[in-house]
Amino acid sequence: MPAVILVVDDVPANVKLLEAKLTNEYYDVITAKDGFEAIEQAKKHKPDLILLDVMMPGMDGFETCRKMKEIYEISHIPVVMVTALSEPADRVRGLDAGADDFLTKPINDIALFARVKSLVRIKVLLDELRLRDQTGMQMGVVEEGQNTFTSDVSGSKILIIDDDVVQLKKISEKLSASYTVESISRPETSQNVAVNGGFDLIVISTQLSDTDGLRLAAHFKSHEEIRNVPVLILVDEDDQRAMLKGLELGINDYVILPIDTNEMSARVKTQIRRKKYQDQLKSSYQQTINRAITDSLTGLYNKGYLNTHLDNMVRHALNNNKPLSLMIMDMDHFKSVNDTYGHDVGDEVLKQLSEIILKSVRSADLAARFGGEEFVILMPETDFNQAQDVAERIRRTVESTDMKVSHAVGTIKKTISIGVAYLNEMGDSGAAILKRADEALYKAKHGGRNKVIAAENQ
Amino acid sequence: MPAVILVVDDVPANVKLLEAKLTNEYYDVITAKDGFEAIEQAKKHKPDLILLDVMMPGMDGFETCRKMKEIYEISHIPVVMVTALSEPADRVRGLDAGADDFLTKPINDIALFARVKSLVRIKVLLDELRLRDQTGMQMGVVEEGQNTFTSDVSGSKILIIDDDVVQLKKISEKLSASYTVESISRPETSQNVAVNGGFDLIVISTQLSDTDGLRLAAHFKSHEEIRNVPVLILVDEDDQRAMLKGLELGINDYVILPIDTNEMSARVKTQIRRKKYQDQLKSSYQQTINRAITDSLTGLYNKGYLNTHLDNMVRHALNNNKPLSLMIMDMDHFKSVNDTYGHDVGDEVLKQLSEIILKSVRSADLAARFGGEEFVILMPETDFNQAQDVAERIRRTVESTDMKVSHAVGTIKKTISIGVAYLNEMGDSGAAILKRADEALYKAKHGGRNKVIAAENQ
Numbered sequence: 001m002p003a004v005i006l007v008v009d010d011v012p013a014n015v016k017l018l019e020a021k022l023t024n025e026y027y028d029v030i031t032a033k034d035g036f037e038a039i040e041q042a043k044k045h046k047p048d049l050i051l052l053d054v055m056m057p058g059m060d061g062f063e064t065c066r067k068m069k070e071i072y073e074i075s076h077i078p079v080v081m082v083t084a085l086s087e088p089a090d091r092v093r094g095l096d097a098g099a100d101d102f103l104t105k106p107i108n109d110i111a112l113f114a115r116v117k118s119l120v121r122i123k124v125l126l127d128e129l130r131l132r133d134q135t136g137m138q139m140g141v142v143e144e145g146q147n148t149f150t151s152d153v154s155g156s157k158i159l160i161i162d163d164d165v166v167q168l169k170k171i172s173e174k175l176s177a178s179y180t181v182e183s184i185s186r187p188e189t190s191q192n193v194a195v196n197g198g199f200d201l202i203v204i205s206t207q208l209s210d211t212d213g214l215r216l217a218a219h220f221k222s223h224e225e226i227r228n229v230p231v232l233i234l235v236d237e238d239d240q241r242a243m244l245k246g247l248e249l250g251i252n253d254y255v256i257l258p259i260d261t262n263e264m265s266a267r268v269k270t271q272i273r274r275k276k277y278q279d280q281l282k283s284s285y286q287q288t289i290n291r292a293i294t295d296s297l298t299g300l301y302n303k304g305y306l307n308t309h310l311d312n313m314v315r316h317a318l319n320n321n322k323p324l325s326l327m328i329m330d331m332d333h334f335k336s337v338n339d340t341y342g343h344d345v346g347d348e349v350l351k352q353l354s355e356i357i358l359k360s361v362r363s364a365d366l367a368a369r370f371g372g373e374e375f376v377i378l379m380p381e382t383d384f385n386q387a388q389d390v391a392e393r394i395r396r397t398v399e400s401t402d403m404k405v406s407h408a409v410g411t412i413k414k415t416i417s418i419g420v421a422y423l424n425e426m427g428d429s430g431a432a433i434l435k436r437a438d439e440a441l442y443k444a445k446h447g448g449r450n451k452v453i454a455a456e457n458q
Numbered sequence: 459m460p461a462v463i464l465v466v467d468d469v470p471a472n473v474k475l476l477e478a479k480l481t482n483e484y485y486d487v488i489t490a491k492d493g494f495e496a497i498e499q500a501k502k503h504k505p506d507l508i509l510l511d512v513m514m515p516g517m518d519g520f521e522t523c524r525k526m527k528e529i530y531e532i533s534h535i536p537v538v539m540v541t542a543l544s545e546p547a548d549r550v551r552g553l554d555a556g557a558d559d560f561l562t563k564p565i566n567d568i569a570l571f572a573r574v575k576s577l578v579r580i581k582v583l584l585d586e587l588r589l590r591d592q593t594g595m596q597m598g599v600v601e602e603g604q605n606t607f608t609s610d611v612s613g614s615k616i617l618i619i620d621d622d623v624v625q626l627k628k629i630s631e632k633l634s635a636s637y638t639v640e641s642i643s644r645p646e647t648s649q650n651v652a653v654n655g656g657f658d659l660i661v662i663s664t665q666l667s668d669t670d671g672l673r674l675a676a677h678f679k680s681h682e683e684i685r686n687v688p689v690l691i692l693v694d695e696d697d698q699r700a701m702l703k704g705l706e707l708g709i710n711d712y713v714i715l716p717i718d719t720n721e722m723s724a725r726v727k728t729q730i731r732r733k734k735y736q737d738q739l740k741s742s743y744q745q746t747i748n749r750a751i752t753d754s755l756t757g758l759y760n761k762g763y764l765n766t767h768l769d770n771m772v773r774h775a776l777n778n779n780k781p782l783s784l785m786i787m788d789m790d791h792f793k794s795v796n797d798t799y800g801h802d803v804g805d806e807v808l809k810q811l812s813e814i815i816l817k818s819v820r821s822a823d824l825a826a827r828f829g830g831e832e833f834v835i836l837m838p839e840t841d842f843n844q845a846q847d848v849a850e851r852i853r854r855t856v857e858s859t860d861m862k863v864s865h866a867v868g869t870i871k872k873t874i875s876i877g878v879a880y881l882n883e884m885g886d887s888g889a890a891i892l893k894r895a896d897e898a899l900y901k902a903k904h905g906g907r908n909k910v911i912a913a914e915n916q
Contacts, residue, residue: 002676026676218460218484250459292750296762304754372830
């Protein structure tokens with residue numbers, strides 16, 4: 001997958017070498033000679049990946065990486081540290097600064113391209129999600145800074161699959177300090193657990209005695225439900241094939257055996273942070289939809305949602321020869337509440353009416369705030385008599401309820417008028433049934449209020 | 459990228475062979491022995507790719523493919539036809555049936571895996587978009603069947619880059635029959651056009667004399683703005699390297715030179731259909747957001763949106779030492795319109811009031827329906843006197859407007875009362891300024907209606 005890569009190094013020869021290698025593989029390359037320029041270039045060009053030298057004068061790679069991760073627009077761009085240092089402690093330092101991985105100088109081409117491909121692929125998926133988030137921000141439904149890469153990872157769930165029980169215990173104990181961990185020592189039993197366990201990360205050993213760990217990872221990654229759950233594999237130091245094949249198969253990271261638990265922890269944290277960020281971006285979409293169909297004051301469905309569904313439900317009832325009823329209700333003299341006590345008290349009263357409505361309907365019913373003090377309940381598979389009973393029950397409940405308000409009077413008593421209409425089996429439409437209910441409501445209002453009136457079908 | 463692949467062939471040996479090859483590369487394989495079983499398996503397992511034999515007894519591969527494309531849940535799964543037929547006419551037949559590509563028996567492994575990888579990658583991106591669409595459907599904000607794979611492709615825009623002007627003319631003429639085509643014979647000038655032209659497909663020759671066509675394709679694909687625009691390359695029959703490298707780089711399809719224009723047309727259509735489907739899924743999200751922030755009757759912003767922005771705008775005004783005003787207006791005796799003429803007429807009147815409001819505000823102002831017959835206008839960088847002028851102008855316009863209604867009376871005259879409040883520079887909040895405006899509105903109402911009252915800051 002083509003990509004723009006930022007190469008950062010203070011030694012021109014190193015930049016030239018990497019640039020040549022990457023350009024040869026059809027990547028677009030931009031360069032920077034120090035950390036300051038790197039941040040400027042990253043902000044300006046939004047590359048898909050950053051290859052960052054560690055040892056630089058002025059601001060070193062760790063510091064540069066840390067700074068990049070604090071800038072929203074570039075915080076999600078994967079960073080690979082290029083370093084001559086090869087101690088686990090150095091790697092932990094880089095991971096803590098927010099780096100995704102390391103390449104050791106002199107750079108091995110195969111390792112370089114495997115890493116680049118894998119990280120670019122993840123980045124492109126993340127871009128799609130971020131694009132939506134930005135649309136949401138522009139339209140003002142997602143707050144800036146609501147979704148950030150540096151989210152809290154506590155309480156995340158990790159699945160570890162390893163038949164080396166000593167090693168399994170060691171990993172599990174280390175990770176249990178920060179996460180909820182489930183351990184499986186018999187890989188053949190892991191399928192169901194992995195798919196249905198709601199994990200934020202799966203750790204798989206590639207040193208299993210009877211199972212090919214890579215195949216297990218590939219199998220999980222081919223399930224649409226858990227495709228986006230990061231997988232981290234444990235590989236033997238000499239098993240370069242497993243590392244490269246793993247990256248090709250879409251595993252997200254690897255830890256070399258024997259395990260340095262600090263490095264493992266740091267890598268686990270990096271993966272889980274990215275997963276959490278993706279989850280945030282996705283749930284942000286759900287929230288947007290929720291807001292689109294819900295009345296913000298009462299939590300009932302809004303008029304738009306009712307309108308979308310009314311015709312469908314009428315059609316469905318006609319096609320299946322099922323009854324259907326609808327009621328529209330209006331609070332009597334509601335205006336006087338607003339005028340006497342103010343809008344806040346008016347809102348409190350409407351909320352309490354909504355609660356009465358919600359307690360009176362079944363889950364198959366659709367209760368919506370139709371506007372102001374008007375509410376509609378659409379009741380599938382409910383006939384004329386049942387609907388009148390429900391309406392009468394709601395009317396009586398409202399009449400007898402002392403509605404609590406934050407005003408000196410303490411409570412208010414209100415009544416409602418209701419119009420009920422039911423499906424005309426000879427042919428009907430959402431608009432027609434709503435109109436009949438509305439006419440019945442009008443009669444209830446002009447017949448003295450606090451009444452249920454049912455519309456007769458012609 | 460791991461994937462589930464469905465292999466369909468009536469000859470068990472062929473199934474076995476493909477299954478072995480794919481399993482060896484860590485793919486999950488499911489199989490079917492005829493078209494009927496293939497459709498069942500596809501519906502049940504939702505594979506990521508289908509390898510479909512053409513010559514089968516009962517229902518052949520063309521017919522099976524056509525049927526699959528008519529079933530919503532599986533219509534987006536890429537299909538590769540496996541065939542001994544190698545005439546362009548056969549390929550066109552398959553493409554017309556909805557297939558994405560062909561593999562000729564005996565199957566070349568390199569071609570097989572390049573194709574599989576490329577199609578799976580596209581499929582996984584599409585899955586993300588479909589997942590959202592399905593969430594939308596479940597929540598009832600996207601209608602089932604609203605977004606379909608078989609959408610209209612007319613009016614789509616295609617960019618062709620080829621320095622062989624004879625060939626360029628031939629392609630351009632063929633495609634111009636169905637699409638809007640832009641031709642570029644000097645590749646070095648294509649960058650700006652490609653990025654900003656809003657194309658649905660880019661066709662690039664790999665036989666350019668001074669430019670590497672693949673590099674150009676990779677360069678386009680590395681631009682986030684046009685990453686998802688499909689690229690089709692023209693390759694010489696013998697240039698397998700270009701085909702494979704192209705697929706690796708994320709190009710979406712290739713056409714062999716010399717061009718069979720019918721085959722090219724069929725491939726172009728396949729690519730554009732997928733692009734259009736992606737666009738639909740994306741704009742569906744925009745619509746959802748729009749619905750979340752808009753009042754469905756008037757098209758003004760809704761209360762939720764106003765609330766989200768009010769505090770931000772107040773804070774911004776305070777921090778930048780700028781004035782800010784807010785007015786809240788309420789139609790006088792609106793209830794009587796609903797009671798006398800019905801809700802439909804009431805809605806007509808509210809819509810006309812909204813139009814007057816929209817004509818009276820600047821683009822920087824935020825006009826929202828606050829509920830029922832109440833409207834709020836938030837006016838940044840507007841001082842006390844300016845706000846009163848705007849309010850007075852709106853009041854007078856409403857007073858003098860004959861509102862057209864679909865009722866025997868023909869037109870209705872209404873008036874509005876308005877409360878205006880402005881920012882307290884000593885410190886203020888959205889809730890406080892809204893409260894002051896509301897109190898002023900209350901005074902306007904009790905002072906005889908059809909009035910503008912401004913709240914004084916203490």
